[in-house]
Amino acid sequence: MSLVVVGSMAFDAIETPFGKSDKIIGGAGTYIAWCASNYAPVKQISVVGGDFPQAELDALTARNVNLEGVQIKKDEKTFFWSGRYHMDMNSRDTIETQLNVLGDFQPVVPESYQDCEFLMLGNLAPSVQLSVIEQLRNRPKLVVMDTMNFWMEIAMDDLKKTLAKVDVLMVNDSEARQLSGDYSLVRAAQTIMKMGPQFVIIKKGEHGALLFHEKKVFFAPALPLEEVFDPTGAGDTFAGGFIGHLAKTRDISFNNMKTAIIIGSAMASFCVEKFGTQRLREISKADVDERLSDFVQLVNFDIALG
């Protein structure tokens, strides 16, 4: 079995009401890899410039993240994003985006990745995501796709083509509404399921996440936190915990996806406690288990029916 992760590896500069980061390591692929590698070895597909620190690559290798599929363009620069969060931490403005190496990224799937059973397509141009699917000779057991409103605005046709080939779509609530044209999230999920994926996960940030499949729905809360320090990467971290647990257990039932979502939520609750990937690097299995038991406490109740 193998888990392949596709996603950006980047530099971020973040401002929040609580502080300002230097230029730090970010990118959807980075967050997913840090998180999923707690559960299963990762085969990474991405692209970085010559300015990306070797120590960062080594740290991922030490975590059992295979970087054979990560292109290093020595003479170019890594993707850079800077943004500023508003007081409510739910909305942000992009200050600057430098596509750099991501501008003409052509992913190449190494031969050693052809055993891919679980494919996590982090947020990237839908054509890049599709290219990876098409390079795999055998269809993976599960393909999970994350995307964002930006692609709905500039590449909806590509997005729909890719969507038709995936099993699970992850989007946030406003993206689900935009993609489906329906305000009701229940109906939005039904509409999206007709576009391809049998499972739809709608992320609602501090309000938790919903998993839809056929007529079933599962709700996972977000842990109520005293402080959200930096929300950057929370959605990618969620995706990493989700796919990591599924790849480890190799069980893609609705029931096991519920567990995977709780694990993703627990990981995301760590991610937001510090800038960037810092907190994800610090936590141990014991920390995660303790937080998982907080989730059990959070939603556990008894109802005597009849």
Added chain:
Amino acid sequence: MSLVVVGSMAFDAIETPFGKSDKIIGGAGTYIAWCASNYAPVKQISVVGGDFPQAELDALTARNVNLEGVQIKKDEKTFFWSGRYHMDMNSRDTIETQLNVLGDFQPVVPESYQDCEFLMLGNLAPSVQLSVIEQLRNRPKLVVMDTMNFWMEIAMDDLKKTLAKVDVLMVNDSEARQLSGDYSLVRAAQTIMKMGPQFVIIKKGEHGALLFHEKKVFFAPALPLEEVFDPTGAGDTFAGGFIGHLAKTRDISFNNMKTAIIIGSAMASFCVEKFGTQRLREISKADVDERLSDFVQLVNFDIALG
């Protein structure tokens, strides 16, 4: 044991993106009574004008709602509110408020209500809520208070005086932030608990509700619905299910409050399906039980720790 409910009984006229009601029966006290009476007999305290339909009073009496504490002012008019909901159904504009009999409401607690063990203070002027507490010779086993931002703006001192005498406060998220001066709901709840109540319930509408007590927190989701037809009274219905279950079981532990919140959420999910109290009048115990099992399905997951 007895459950006393204080709250307005009113006429409402409601506009939503889906339709427009006639002048229909509303008021926090009405919703609470319709809902709590599924679980326990209710002793109602309120005031109506001569224009309030006798058939409505008879319908409540038939539900085991004692109306001895409901003043009928023959020559005056019942409280009237009209409002219009926005497309997202989370915000609304008040079109008209006619206080009428509510303007100088002096509640009188009948002698037969002095056995009150559970007191539900529906949203009303805090001085009116306080007057009821002070008329009771024996302190009830549990006092639950609902309030709203309006009273924080015009009667904060009265509100704080009343708050010091209650066990459970119910507010929505923006009200919790306004009352505490803190954006974080976790810290807001801690601040409010220092003002008197040992339990704080923060209602987040479609995003569910949080129960705080000491360092503990419980989260109850709202059922994801295809359509919210009319949100009027959902919070009062929630309060009615909550206090009804507690009064029936006479157990005010944190654990039983969790169950009570799920029951309140289930009742609220019916309330929003039709205009006004209509849906609450139609549903049976079997309907409620079926919906409670939906809630169990919605949040039930397995985590193997260790």
